[in-house]
Amino acid sequence: MPTVTMVGGGQLARMTHQAAIALGQRLRVLAESQDDPAAQVSPEVVLGSHTDLAALRKAAVGSHALTFDHEQVPTEHLEALVAEGVNVQPPPQALIYAQDKLAMRTKLSELGVPVPAFVPVAVAADAVRFGDEHGWPMVLKAVRGGYDGRGVWMPETAAEAETIARDQLAHGVRLLAEARVDLKRELSAMVARSPYGQAATWPVVETVQRNGQCAVVIAPAQELSEDLAAEAETLALNLAERLGVVGAMAVELFETHDGILLVNELAMRPHNSGHWGMDGARTGQFEQHLRAVLDYPLGDTSALAPVTVMANILGAPEAPAMSMDERLHHLFARIPDAKVHMYGKGERKDRKIGHINVLGDEVAVVREKAERAAHWMSHAVWTDGWDPHGE
Numbered sequence: 234m235p236t237v238t239m240v241g242g243g244q245l246a247r248m249t250h251q252a253a254i255a256l257g258q259r260l261r262v263l264a265e266s267q268d269d270p271a272a273q274v275s276p277e278v279v280l281g282s283h284t285d286l287a288a289l290r291k292a293a294v295g296s297h298a299l300t301f302d303h304e305q306v307p308t309e310h311l312e313a314l315v316a317e318g319v320n321v322q323p324p325p326q327a328l329i330y331a332q333d334k335l336a337m338r339t340k341l342s343e344l345g346v347p348v349p350a351f352v353p354v355a356v357a358a359d360a361v362r363f364g365d366e367h368g369w370p371m372v373l374k375a376v377r378g379g380y381d382g383r384g385v386w387m388p389e390t391a392a393e394a395e396t397i398a399r400d401q402l403a404h405g406v407r408l409l410a411e412a413r414v415d416l417k418r419e420l421s422a423m424v425a426r427s428p429y430g431q432a433a434t435w436p437v438v439e440t441v442q443r444n445g446q447c448a449v450v451i452a453p454a455q456e457l458s459e460d461l462a463a464e465a466e467t468l469a470l471n472l473a474e475r476l477g478v479v480g481a482m483a484v485e486l487f488e489t490h491d492g493i494l495l496v497n498e499l500a501m502r503p504h505n506s507g508h509w510g511m512d513g514a515r516t517g518q519f520e521q522h523l524r525a526v527l528d529y530p531l532g533d534t535s536a537l538a539p540v541t542v543m544a545n546i547l548g549a550p551e552a553p554a555m556s557m558d559e560r561l562h563h564l565f566a567r568i569p570d571a572k573v574h575m576y577g578k579g580e581r582k583d584r585k586i587g588h589i590n591v592l593g594d595e596v597a598v599v600r601e602k603a604e605r606a607a608h609w610m611s612h613a614v615w616t617d618g619w620d621p622h623g624e
């Protein structure tokens with residue numbers, strides 16, 4: 234059976250490993266530390282950095298495909314691996330559009346795909362000029378490297394934009410400026426594609442963001458017209474094909490008040506907006522990602538319930554005194570149908586340390602339950618006031 238190498242040892246690699254076990258495969262991970270979520274569970278850990286070509290080579294030896302838990306690997310290293318015969322999936326010429334936001338915006342514009350207005354920022358004055366033209370607040374983004382709200386700024390004034398841009402540019406961070414979209418909500422269209430060219434989408438979901446980070450996912454997105462859902466899925470399929478994507482891809486979308494879809498970001502790997510499918514879809518994203526990078530036929534992506542809600546368990550500002558183990562006992566006692574996925578991570582404020590999936594019929598009921606469960610796991614506090622040690 235094949236071995237797949239995943240670069241990065243975070244929760245995405247950990248959950249991919251879980252899927253690999255069921256398929257009888259081995260997932261080898263290149264992790265920074267033995268404590269990383271995937272390194273804790275994988276039998277084949279190569280310790281090293283994703284910026285070190287020698288470590289990447291070591292992790293790739295003998296594996297059938299090399300894929301990613303994050304997008305931070307230098308493109309020149311990936312090209313070197315491809316030249317040496319490593320099966321890098323997604324290939325570097327596709328992955329670049331998930332690594333480099335300027336390349337992505339430029340390519341999507343060329344393809345006629347709607348994106349927010351944008352401009353590269355070479356000097357701070359470029360950002361100020363863009364804000365003056367498109368209105369304040371505006372968005373400044375690091376071209377490479379940001380995620381979960383990191384590498385994104387929303388200056389309200391020209392002075393603020395100037396300060397941020399100067400500071401970041403001085404630190405060698407490449408920037409782009411974007412118009413802030415007046416959005417109704419954020420959606421995600423996920424797709425997986427194989428080298429053979431087979432592709433399958435999951436139902437389009439709504440991603441609820443808090444503090445620039447995904448907090449909740451509602452699958453499928455509620456009150457989304459069939460036309461708009463079809464448009465989003467078609468867009469994901471077309472982009473996967475035109476960009477030559479292999480593996481899972483999330484197309485993060487803004488839905489405007491006028492019902493227009495704009496592409497925000499692309500992620501070419503399993504993605505937080507697909508976690509609902511571990512319990513809520515016939516084939517989840519982690520299994521599908523493995524099938525895709527190994528060029529197997531893809532699995533059925535249909536939903537198993539009318540609605541699934543995923544709520545992230547985020548680290549509390551201060552870890553609660555109650556142990557995680559005890560929190561889990563109480564959670565199971567109160568909500569036996571909550572599906573819990575913990576990542577084996579230390580509790581740090583707002584860090585994604587796990588997630589909860591709840592399936593059901595009524596979105597309001599399912600969402601309340603999932604969020605109550607996730608909040609309990611983060612804070613050891615029930616949002617409805619229940620006292621686990623009371624009468």
Ligand code: AIR
Pocket residue numbers: 241242243244245246302303304380381505584585
């Ligand atoms: N990740 C990668 N890009 C975005 C996200 N959320 C996942 C990957 C990565 C992990 O988050 O699995 O390894 C890093 O999480 P943290 O909390 O250690 O920064």
